[in-house]
Amino acid sequence: MTTNLHGRVAVVTGANSGLGRVTATxxxxxxxHVILAVRNVEAGQExxxxxxxxxxxxxxxLASLASVRAFAAGLPTLDLLVNNAGAVLLGPRRETSDGFELHLGTNMLGHFALTGLALPNLAPTARVVNLSSITHKRARLDFDDLMFRRNYSASKAYGVSKLACTVFGLELDRRLRATGSSITAVLAHPGITRTNLTPRAWEHRGRLGRFVASAALITTQxxxxxxxxxxxAATDPDLRGGEFLGPSGLxxxxxxxxxxxxxxxxxxPAVGRRLWAVxxxxxGVSYL
Incomplete structure (x- = not known):
């Protein structure tokens, strides 16, 4: 990457490891000037x-709206917000401190709240990057059970959370453009990538899990x-609001x-408006 970012301020969520750490680096x-927005401050400082x-x-x-509000209250003027952090589980259903299903609450609702609260601190030409996943293409939103209180499946809940992130990113772009804002909202997904989440999510699940974790080291990028x-997505000056980047392979x-x-x-857009209202x-965060 050859872009000169001297004088720019960026926030990267989930930046102490994986995609977030490489992005921050x-x-x-x-x-x-990069702010690592991390749940574990000691790991973040390291x-x-x-x-x-x-x-x-x-x-x-991001699993606590109180924490999101406290973080946003201390922000300087930002040129870049990378909503990278994500939770992925293969265990039983869990909730955030606010009672949201953990995937949706962390991956989408936490970032929705953060972006809205950070909006007054975004520079006029700032950029917001929302991280999606190819799993969003198989997911469906059930507005009657967004929190998966019925028929919980961790993999489906993760896919729904990433669909919600994608809907949010695209609807944010529509609303920014409708107000004439020069802030841009774009999206990206990493394909199938060897982050620390991939093997960790499977390796505890017996022989099959260890096989999947080993295969991930071979088949992923x-x-x-x-x-x-x-x-x-964060740095290309020619990218327009609402554009979505990912790998070009199969x-x-x-x-x-x-x-x-x-x-x-x-x-x-109808799904975007409905999810935004929800x-x-x-x-409790309203904007645009």
Missing amino acids: ELSRAGA AARAIGGDVEARELD SVERGTEPQLR FEMRGPVTKVRPSAVAAD AEELT
Whole structure:
């Protein structure tokens, strides 16, 4: 990445490991002041020291609206917000401190609240990057049971949370453009990437789980390659609001970065308006 980001301020959520850490590292190398928004501050400080440059760690637990509000209250003017953090579980259903299903609450509702609360601190030409997943294309939103209180499936809940992230990113772009804002909202997904979440999510599940974890090391792309779509989404000056980047290979699983299409459900403005209204009600955060 050759972009010069000196004088720019960026927030990357979930930045102490995986995609977030690589993103923060590259932004720092380009000269940005980078705030690592992390649940574990000690781990974040260790990551900041390892990354070097103008980097600091601040506490942010996206599974707690109180934590999101506290983090947003101390923000400087931002040029870039990368909504990277994500929870993925294969165990029983869990909830955030506010009673939301953990995937939806962390991956989408936490970032929805953060972005809305950070909006007054975004520079006029700031950019917001929302991280999606190819799993969003198989997911369906059940507005009567968004919290999966019936028929819970961890994999389905994760897919729904990533569909919700995609819907949010596209609806944010529509609303920014409707108000004439020069802030841009874009999306990216990493394909199938070897983050620490991939093997960890499976390795405790007996022989089959260990096999899947081992296979992931062979069939997935590196975290550095998986980070490329969101890095380009964060820094490409020619990217327009609402554009979506991901790998160009078979089924968008891996390969060089290209523009990709969201699912029809994710791109539906009616779905966007409905989910936005639900998110505002659940989080208590209203904007645009």
